[in-house]
Amino acid sequence: MSVALSAPADYEKLLENYDTWLFDCDGVLWRGDHLIEGAVDVLGLLRQRNKKVVFVTNNATKSRRSYKSKFDQLGVEAHVDEIYGSAYTAAVYVSSVIKLPKTKKVYVVGMAGLEEELQNEGISILGGSDPADNTLEPFSLADFVRDPDVGAVVCGLDTKINYTKLSKAFQYLLQDKNCHFIATNEDSTYPSSHGLLPGAGSISAPLRTALGRNPVCTGKPASTMLDCIKAKINFDPKRAIMVGDRLNTDILFGQAGGLTTLLVLTGITTIADITGPNASPIVPDFVTASLGDIRMAEKAV
Amino acid sequence: MSVALSAPADYEKLLENYDTWLFDCDGVLWRGDHLIEGAVDVLGLLRQRNKKVVFVTNNATKSRRSYKSKFDQLGVEAHVDEIYGSAYTAAVYVSSVIKLPKTKKVYVVGMAGLEEELQNEGISILGGSDPADNTLEPFSLADFVRDPDVGAVVCGLDTKINYTKLSKAFQYLLQDKNCHFIATNEDSTYPSSHGLLPGAGSISAPLRTALGRNPVCTGKPASTMLDCIKAKINFDPKRAIMVGDRLNTDILFGQAGGLTTLLVLTGITTIADITGPNASPIVPDFVTASLGDIRMAEKAV
Numbered sequence: 001m002s003v004a005l006s007a008p009a010d011y012e013k014l015l016e017n018y019d020t021w022l023f024d025c026d027g028v029l030w031r032g033d034h035l036i037e038g039a040v041d042v043l044g045l046l047r048q049r050n051k052k053v054v055f056v057t058n059n060a061t062k063s064r065r066s067y068k069s070k071f072d073q074l075g076v077e078a079h080v081d082e083i084y085g086s087a088y089t090a091a092v093y094v095s096s097v098i099k100l101p102k103t104k105k106v107y108v109v110g111m112a113g114l115e116e117e118l119q120n121e122g123i124s125i126l127g128g129s130d131p132a133d134n135t136l137e138p139f140s141l142a143d144f145v146r147d148p149d150v151g152a153v154v155c156g157l158d159t160k161i162n163y164t165k166l167s168k169a170f171q172y173l174l175q176d177k178n179c180h181f182i183a184t185n186e187d188s189t190y191p192s193s194h195g196l197l198p199g200a201g202s203i204s205a206p207l208r209t210a211l212g213r214n215p216v217c218t219g220k221p222a223s224t225m226l227d228c229i230k231a232k233i234n235f236d237p238k239r240a241i242m243v244g245d246r247l248n249t250d251i252l253f254g255q256a257g258g259l260t261t262l263l264v265l266t267g268i269t270t271i272a273d274i275t276g277p278n279a280s281p282i283v284p285d286f287v288t289a290s291l292g293d294i295r296m297a298e299k300a301v
Numbered sequence: 302m303s304v305a306l307s308a309p310a311d312y313e314k315l316l317e318n319y320d321t322w323l324f325d326c327d328g329v330l331w332r333g334d335h336l337i338e339g340a341v342d343v344l345g346l347l348r349q350r351n352k353k354v355v356f357v358t359n360n361a362t363k364s365r366r367s368y369k370s371k372f373d374q375l376g377v378e379a380h381v382d383e384i385y386g387s388a389y390t391a392a393v394y395v396s397s398v399i400k401l402p403k404t405k406k407v408y409v410v411g412m413a414g415l416e417e418e419l420q421n422e423g424i425s426i427l428g429g430s431d432p433a434d435n436t437l438e439p440f441s442l443a444d445f446v447r448d449p450d451v452g453a454v455v456c457g458l459d460t461k462i463n464y465t466k467l468s469k470a471f472q473y474l475l476q477d478k479n480c481h482f483i484a485t486n487e488d489s490t491y492p493s494s495h496g497l498l499p500g501a502g503s504i505s506a507p508l509r510t511a512l513g514r515n516p517v518c519t520g521k522p523a524s525t526m527l528d529c530i531k532a533k534i535n536f537d538p539k540r541a542i543m544v545g546d547r548l549n550t551d552i553l554f555g556q557a558g559g560l561t562t563l564l565v566l567t568g569i570t571t572i573a574d575i576t577g578p579n580a581s582p583i584v585p586d587f588v589t590a591s592l593g594d595i596r597m598a599e600k601a602v
Binding site: 136141158162163166170171174188192193194195197198199203212 | 435436437439440441442443459460461462467468471472475489490493495497499502504506508509510511513
């Protein structure tokens, strides 16, 4: 059973109880190109009270640096080291969790943002935007020389997906049982500005099918994402709260990591999804209509 | 429990009991570019006894006409109308099973052989080898005009798979709940001459993932393939036998269709796969080392 917040004292108590605030972005801070009313004020209030603010997004095509421009464009204060995208957490997973030796390389099925994050972590990469692997020319195993230094395949959303990239990634994973198989996230689709398109989970699907095994995921709801955040910042999960609009990613992610969860209704989830006969089995701790509601804390006596 | 054939009378009885002989090709008639010893003689013996001979292959990149050249090259007598490839059965499924109206079109994720079979069945197609859809340029839904006449998406092995094709196929299936979703086969990999590569099942995986639903399959082991064969030729399943080298495609296919099954050990399956503690739950009716063994029938008194 979720607690529906409404009184100023409810929000004030939230501010008192949680030091680290993790936010999903789209559907929470903004919706497409429109800011959620009051979101900037609430972030300001949290910063004023010395709260740690963390932005958690499954977007795997953008580096944190380029994702920050979205914040800038909407006038939301954010620092690169507060932003955790699934491309970045994939890179952190490789460098800091599995600690891939520096002599090893990563074969990338993904775009420039993913490459940038991997390289920023000091990881050597193959594939990705390499013109040789971005082709619709026939692929033959006879002409393929496997690089013995590849120790991981990282797969994100890749709108230049093709048979050469898939076949190379497949070979690295098939021929070397120790080669790590990592996916930025499992989102089957993503909402483009004109509608749904295949997401990162659909791009890794051919590899999952051909190999008959699943990758480690570094995006929500996988707890690996939280492990990556913890590898970079120190916080007490008991005093941390995850704010999101999606039950099966954001709220599940928070719950899997032992965080308190707050659902906002400005995104994908409606009140019917959390109450009544068809309610989801995923139950957030708290619910409020909009992130902006937290401004009410200032009215608490 | 399978019956292991060995005596001339065993093989003679098989010839007496079955009028229609369905064969998998690779691993049964040939292995790569090498004929299985005695295979040509056995096919000759069957034809001499007026048996109906049917070749059943999951290969979806070749039309029957072009697949026949493989038979010709190895000196195996075969007629185009005896060959059932999964590209052809996909076309027959569209024309004769679901009976897609002639005003409708099929969006193709696949290669020339699949297009040829669909067109031979009088079906209008989109996608496939169309240069506009074989591109790594960015795809935007804003520029995409959905053809309202598309009534089915057919997906086979496509080594020119790309985001534009996947996104268009996804849109047709997402926007129209009545649009048929058909896959030639679910083979996750296929054995190229230099090793395993992603198969048709891996090419349809992004669509299955993005849509959260599975296609109708027109290849082995799906009984839909047999429905397509039955739509073209008339035979009594009780007097038909399926000969194959793979338990989870050929033998399962025969069993699902109520056919008798004969496993040969010249392909992927070994004796250890069908006997002992780790035996497969898929049990063929009969087993023999090689198709060539059937020549022994001539020695029966």
